[in-house]
Structures are given as structure tokens and as C-alpha cells.
Amino acid sequence: MAAVLHGSAISWQNVLDAHAELFEPVVTDASVALVPRWRVDAQGQRRANVMPKTDPVPMQLWQREVQAMQLHKGVFTGLASLTSDLLLIAEDGALDDALAHERPLSELKRLLRRNRVLFMVLRTRDELRERGWTEFLEALGLPFLGTCR
């Protein structure tokens, strides 16, 4: 059984459009992948998706195109084959909860702090900077998370 793709694609595209300034510096083809944390396998067992290799599960891809950030549907088959720069892994319902909020990106930031969404970095800090992610990372409050607390 496939995992459910969280959140409405149309609405997330609206969020990306509303925050276009955050993604202006991002280089073309750079992307964020959004993957559900769990899937239920054929035996009805709950399985974690974020492994080096996994059965195909649907994912959202926020990809920078020439004009703007564009939302695509994709398939996640594990970390080993993922070419995105950043990965957001969401607990069941977390992305829907964010979308239901008046300010989805702020809610996403809150969900990161509350552990309902996990963030993973797939490139070095310098690469992220060069690829234009600084504004987005700062908007999510990520540079200030971690042990400096």
C-alpha cells in the first residue's frame, strides 16, 4: 500500500508563490523533497520511508525553475537516489496541518521545532549557500536550531 502524499499540491504551490522572494536566489533545478515518514507495506506493517533504499513512495518536489519555484509530484525510492538539496520528512497529517494554518510556512517552522517534521541536509553548508538556500533556511529558523540552546 502506498503512502499518502501529504498536503494539497495546489495549495503548496500557492505557498511557494506567496514566498517567492525566499526562493529568488535559489539556482535553477535546486529542490526540496517532501516525503511522508511512514508507509504501510503489503503485510500491513508500518515502515519508515527514510532509508538508503525504500519501496517507491510518492513525494512532493519543490523545484526551482527559471521563473519561480514549482511544485512537482515525484517518487522517493530512498536517500541513495535522491538528488534534492534538502529533505523534509513529515509525520502523518503534519503537512495538512501546516496548510490549514493561516501562515503555512510559519506553521512548518513550528512543526520542525515540535518534531512533527524533520529536516535533512543533503549538501554541505557551502553548497547550500552557493545554491541560494540561505534565505529559505533562515526563514525556517534552521541556522539557529541545534545545540546552541
Add this chain to the structure above:
Amino acid sequence: MSQRPGEAKLPHLFKPGRLGRYPTKNSIKYGACCVSNYNTRDGHITPRELARTRVIANTGCGIITNQGAYPDPKGEGKSYFRMVALYDDKFLPQFETIAGYIHEAGAVAIQQILHAGRYGGIDLGYCVQPSVVPQTLPHFRPPREMSKDDIRRCIREHVDASKRAIKAGFDGIEVTSFMGYLLASFNSRFTNQRSDEYGGSLENRGRFMRELIDAVKQALPEHPFVIRLNGAELMDQWGGNSEDECFELMKQAAGCGVDMISVTVGWQEAPESSIGRDVPPGHWNYLAQRAKKECPDTLIAFGNRLPDPGMANACLGNGEFDYWEVCRPMLADPELVHKAAEDRLDEVRRCIGSLNCLSRVFRDLPYSCTMNPALGHEVEPEYALTPAAVKKNIMVIGAGPAGMEFAITARRRGHDVTVYDRAGHIGGNLRAYANRDLARPEDLLSVVRHYEVMAQKLGVELRLNTEANAKLMRSLLHQYDVCVVAAGARIDLAAYDGIEGRERLVDALEVAAGRLEPGNRVVIIGAGKIGLVVAEFLKKNGAEVTLVETDKRIAGDVMPTFKWRHTAWVEELEIPVLTSTRLVRVTADGAVVVDSKGVETLLAANTVIAAAPRVANQALFAEFEWMVDELHGCGDALMPRGMDAAIHEGYRLGARI
């Protein structure tokens, strides 16, 4: 040696103990809380570090742990640019010096070996881990999986580094297996997804740790082995170990014969606070209690968010743990243990949990301490307090942190010091700020209390309720040799000249100080630290508040460790924030603002508060220039910044005047 008065009051803290075959003079362990970043890029210890470690050696602790050294020549274990290395005998001379300092001070010397694993490889562009699990913070390196050969090599390197430390004169070894460092990443389900004998079950995940302990114990059977382990990773929601699993791992370590377990809390990636001042002291003590219960035959050291010697003494008395492990409070005040022993705890400069130490290290800077301006400068004579060559009569304008820090420092050197302030109390804007703080007001207020106590004990004269101006100065001509202007900063209301309705604006500092009561519907212009603190306080007390900020983001002048707290508080309190927006006019109905697209909005309010920009109170410099022999300034009176700069400048000026 006869018992000092405080030792009788804190008998458990000052009770002698034993670590392996080494007696300890008390039950206090100096913990290697974070690396200093004072050393060379290639791992050599510098004179700056040696001067610092001499201070640490003399803190009075029974056990001193020297900061972590990485054990491998490649630097896979190296997590900070200026971290010390112990992979070769070429590093030994300075370690010998440090061990000598510790022994001269009558303490047991422990060297920590720190392989940062998931957070390592700072010069390499990659890090090593049990499995490839990407980082969750953007400032670490991409992972590589360790092979079994890598594991065996890594154990050998730990053994060699441990032998080297003993050769340098240290009595024992400490290995870190917490915080997400290498051993912790093997222990944890989150980062260990291996399918060989080093992964899977808890037994398998702990295998690397057990093999490493065995190898070091076999090589150095006579020397104590301390291991630092998480009582809680705070990563369990993302597949990390539960607390139960953490304690099972502790039992594994105890079963291998470790002499001491140092219990800690949290991974670097954990999304919740563990040691900041929004965590109440004593919050994590239950983890130490459980460790002692689960491993009754192994010494337990603990000190996470336990800064108070009185509380530590009570915990030791209750048998909750065996050694109080303390570090950050002694960055703030290296004399803490001596003051406790001499019943002078009221003189202690408390660690206020600003975490300047960590936030600087994680930005690749040497660590420093808000409360201890001399930290890291021990090697510089300019920072030492020596008797003044010429005793001067000094007046200080302003009893905030800069003025008070200057006053007590100069007084210690023999000068006569009088502090003037127009308020009826000392503390300046800090007092108002502290009273409105959502984290823990008592931490910031402890700074003010410290100055009150020290001013009284040292004989600094206070002239409160006294406005310093030219008239006062004329009446005091030739009474003072020196005037120090430490009058702080104010909100620059003149910056709003030309704004229609400017006269309706209210000063945020007046609101913070409680001299002005705002309405129940408030717009605050400026979302820096003053605006944020006032907004959070007013909202928490029932007002409707909107923040307006010209910058793209809020909290621009807030130190990194508190940026996320303020943004979290603003979100939790549901305070609307308009960024890239500026004030256009103030009317009887509220504030009219305009955003970056030119759209004007009326924000309904019965009070509009200006919380930015700030301007230094420099007028007295011009007024007093021809009225006193020496005129100096320090703190925000020179340039608005904050408490850290105020305290440090006050000290530096007091040390040299």
C-alpha cells in the same frame, strides 16, 4: 587544612571521594563542557589555552577534565577548527604542562578523547558514521559509512590517544558517547541502521562502545575510565533511543567496568532546549537519579542545568549522584568553588544561560562568556587586575552593567569610585529588560544583584536619584580625576521627526521600566530585542500587540541562541509581525504603515510604541569635555549593543584606568 566555613554548610559537595585508585579532595568534577577553540588549526595547544587551563586547574575541583582532543590523524573526529589533537607524540609537551597544572592544584587529571563522528571532519568535507543518515542541521558535513576496518582503526586510535594522555601525566581517560558524537551515533537507533554485528539490536549497537571500553581498559588497567553517556537523547521521536534504551546502554558500559558515567542530556540536533535559561535548574536531575539506581556500583557524575552549588549539595546528600559535574558556571566564575567553600556564594557571578560560549564555538569562534570578560584572555597582562599605580577618584555616570562592571573592577584595583544614576536603583535598562523576560527573569536579575553585593562589599559609593548634568559637574569640579560615561542608550525618537503624529509615539524603554502604562491595543515599531521583549510581555498580559519591522526578519540584534526563542515565543503568543514594513504616520486610531510593495495599512491601536532605533547617550561627553581631567566612555553610551559588550567594556576600562 582546616575546614573553611562554607564547607560545613555544603558538606556533601566538599566530601572527599575516590576515582579508581585516586582520592579526590571533594565531590566536584570540572566537566569538559565544550572546546575553547583557542588552539592552532593543526591541533597544537597554544599559550592562550595553557593560561586558560591554569585557571581551570585552580578552580578547586577534585577532578579536572581537560577539554576533548580528537584522536585520529585524518581529523575525522575533529569538529571545531581550533580543536586540540592527541594522535601523535608531538602534541605531548603541552599536555604534560596541563597535567602538571592540575596536579599542582591537588586535583585528579582526566583527559577527554572526543571523536565527533557525525559532527566531525570539519577540514575534510565529510564525516563518518555507522550508517549514511543525513544531517538535520545545515552546518555539518555529509556522512560516510564506517567499515569494520574503520571501526577497528578507530578503536586503536582511541587506545593510542589514551596511552598518550597517560604518558603526558594524566591520571585517567574520559571518552564521549553523547551529543551525537561517534559512539553515540553507534548507540542510537536514529543514526545506526547497520545490519552487521554493530547494528540492529541494542546489544549490537552498543558493541562498538563496549569494544572501545575493553580496549582502553586492557591497555590502561590501572587508570580510571570515564564515559559520558546520554540519559536522554531528545531524538526519540525521530527514531533515536528512548530513555529506557539510554539506560540499558549505561548498564552495558557499567558492565564493562567503567569507573564513572557522566550523565548528559540531548544531541546537538535535538529540537528542544536542554541547558538554556528557559530550562529550570534541576529539570534533568531525574536522569542522574535513574543512572545511580540502574548502575549502583558505578560512580555517577552529573551537572546538566544544575548551576547551583546548594542544589548540587542536596542532590549529593540524597545519593542522587556521586560527583557534581560543573563547567559553564565556572566559565562565568572560576572562583565558584572557592567562594562556596568560604561561604561567599553571594559574590558568585552566576552563569545566566545566555550560551554565548556555545553559540560562538558553533560559529567557529573561540568561546567567551558574557559574565566573565577575562575568559580566554588569561594570557594577556592587559586583562589582569593589578593595583593601580596612581590611585584616582573616579565618577561613573550610569549604574547599568557597563558602569557597575567598570566601578567594581576599578575599585578592586584601589581607585575610589562613585556611581551616579538618576534612577533610585542600579541596573539601568537591564533591570527593566529582565523584569519583562519570558525565559527566567531571575537569571538576568542575578547580574544586577551581583553588582549590588559587590558594590557594597568593595565600597563603591552609589549616588542614586541623581541626574548627572553640567550643573552637577560644576558643583563637583576638581573632586574627581576621572569621569566615565556609561549612560547607556535610548530609543531615538528624533528618528521619527517628519512622521505625522510623532508626538503620539511612546518610548519602549519607558514601558519596559513600568513608568508608562500602555493601552490594551498596541503597535510596536521595531522587532529587535527591546520591541520583542516588550511585545511578548504585553501580549502575555492580555494586550493585543502587532510588531512592525523595517528589516526582512525580526530579532536582528538578538544573539543567535535567543533568536529562535523569540521567534518561537512570537509565534506561540500569536503576535502578528509585519516585516519589510515601516511607519508612515500615527493617528488617534493607530499606526499607518507601508509595506515593501507600497501598500498602506492602518493598524488599529490606542498606543504606538517606538522600540527602535537606539542611539547612544553621548551628550555628556561634549558637556563634560572641559570639566574633568580624564573622560572615558563604555558600553551602550559609545554604541548601542547589549549586555555582553557593556560588561566586557566596563571590565576592560576598569582594568587599565
